Amino acid sequence: MKVIDGGITTANGFSAAGIYCGIKKKRKDLALIFSSKNANMAGTFTINNVKAAPVLWNEKLIKEDGEGQAIIINSGVANACTGHEGIENNKNMATMVANALAIDVNKVYVASTGVIGKQLPMDVIGNGIKDIVPKLASDIGSGVDAAEAIMTTDTFKKEIAVEIFIKGAKVKIGSISKGSGMIHPNMATMLAFITTDCNISKDLLKEALKESVQDSYNMISVDGDTSTNDMVLIMANGMADNAIIDTKDDDYYKFLDALNYINIHLAKSVAADGEGATKLLEVNVEGAKDKQQAASLAKSVVGSSLVKTAVHGEDANWGRIICAMGYADTIFNPDEVKVYFETARGNIKIVENGMGTGYSEEEATEILGDKYIKLNIFLQEGREKATAWGCDLSYDYVKINADYRT
């Protein structure tokens, strides 16, 4: 696997565009992704009981035939809690894109992110769709435009592309995503779009995405709030002309590894760019008796407000880590736990047998001064492991979320 320049337009047959159409005040707010050939589609969606109109739309399309050619994405307005009018607006948005591209409306997927409870400005979006379709292009710059147009309070764009060889053919996968900040942050919506020219069956595409999201986007936590609009969509148009992946052979796992690499890379970017974040926090749990135990403990630690504030303060407050493990929805033996803090500045054991090691506070604080902090937890109960990512909890998190309309 090789990381290559590019993003959402890198795989064969994909083009994209990103423009400012007037939903937001100044910045780009409309993105379009297009596959010249009908693609297999898979998606994972928010588990929030309140689902935005585009989430319901996409879930239905994937259930019906799981194919598609376009994804239209707006930022600025989430089209959530918008009732029947929101459902109609979403459908009209898809219809306008379908007409402009001369494709079936059931091949057009939709994503929205932004303020909850506001209706989409359909006249502005209608004009935007007319403007964006002629701009579709497959160069790197057009992918960058799309990556920027889906941003809200993200402080940097998030994109990546890789290539792998599958059954002798060169296969490319590209992706853009956005994280947990918004200009008008009603909430932290996470969106990710992946394009690939890999020839893979619908069933295995679905399974690979599900498994990969489980180990990447589902293992990050910024503030514990699950949005109404979260989604990850993948399009596979088969234009790499590799022999189809339709069984779980080595090539399937090669594809899955590449997908994992992309999703983990972008999920970490989303965590590192959490609202007000100054540090990326990685929690590794090893020696677990099963995957579920490891994942549950890692997520509980990375989501603890007390751990996040301690990390912000560069304070080796290991009691909070053990405590957060204790209220995870799993059982473990605290008397066997080891904890290390690891950064580019060093590695220090702070807990052994569930108790403090008498480590040097000065050394621990020095190590925690880095921007990328790993908490490595060893259970000694088995051989499974899991990793979760998050960020510190800073003054700026409160500022961004308390003051957004003042």
Place this chain on the structure above:
Amino acid sequence: MKVIDGGITTANGFSAAGIYCGIKKKRKDLALIFSSKNANMAGTFTINNVKAAPVLWNEKLIKEDGEGQAIIINSGVANACTGHEGIENNKNMATMVANALAIDVNKVYVASTGVIGKQLPMDVIGNGIKDIVPKLASDIGSGVDAAEAIMTTDTFKKEIAVEIFIKGAKVKIGSISKGSGMIHPNMATMLAFITTDCNISKDLLKEALKESVQDSYNMISVDGDTSTNDMVLIMANGMADNAIIDTKDDDYYKFLDALNYINIHLAKSVAADGEGATKLLEVNVEGAKDKQQAASLAKSVVGSSLVKTAVHGEDANWGRIICAMGYADTIFNPDEVKVYFETARGNIKIVENGMGTGYSEEEATEILGDKYIKLNIFLQEGREKATAWGCDLSYDYVKINADYRT
């Protein structure tokens, strides 16, 4: 029921003391509660998988015979994650109290709050126990001393007493509690102690406490972290000489109502005194199909970081409320939801049928300017309801928890 002056020493036969013995740097750090007559005991304890030594000790005593005469409480050190030595220290602490009071060690309950992972300074505590026993007294001031000695970063002491008439006898109930702040905050430990002279069977005492804690302490959230040391203990010594409550008659419910009043009052105090809190947040969910649905939705909203920061910013950001309801572990119909903001400054409907009402932002902000904010949510699915309490998330929360050792 009548609220009366006093606290933990108000009921007949109870005395208390609170002193500085040297565990903390300056402030009172050791409290003792004593019943002159053997009392029925009930307790509820943290559900954290990692339980501090005193939690394990008390759980065992209550399981064995459920009686007691004394509770010794230290602040400054939590005696959690302290291994075998911590278990031994806890037992020695109980033994020293038992010897000084000339009672059986199995009648002495223990509570600790403070830094995790440090051993108790047993010499200091031993001297403290010698000093505190002669100070036991049943005046109001001694109860205040005990209320102060269990505080950590609490900004005010928490105590209350009430009297009721049960089967012709005057029955008193008093209580002290501490909340979610610590000078060295390894975590937010919640402790509450209740004394009553009511004559009530062990079984019904246990049931009343369990039910009452469910509607009070279990319905507050400061930062979502569940401590290793949380506990609520009640002592009932029967010295009011009322005919025993041993069936669920009207007098049982009268006692339960009084207990609820006390526990809800103190739980709200704990929420209002959350670390860095500037506002008390009350979330009422009505019209639920069952109690579990109402409680789950109320707790999800009160615990949402995005709701808490919006309340801090006095921002009527109702989308975050609907979103937090959506990720609660229950199902509801968002299209039927109504939401009101209510304070002493007014009452405003901001959501109807799951959508914004077109309310005045100025009016909403004015209403949210108050210190005690109620979010009243109506589901229109049934007749059950629940209330949860919390606080806003402020810059100071981050400051207190990030910087505590610098």
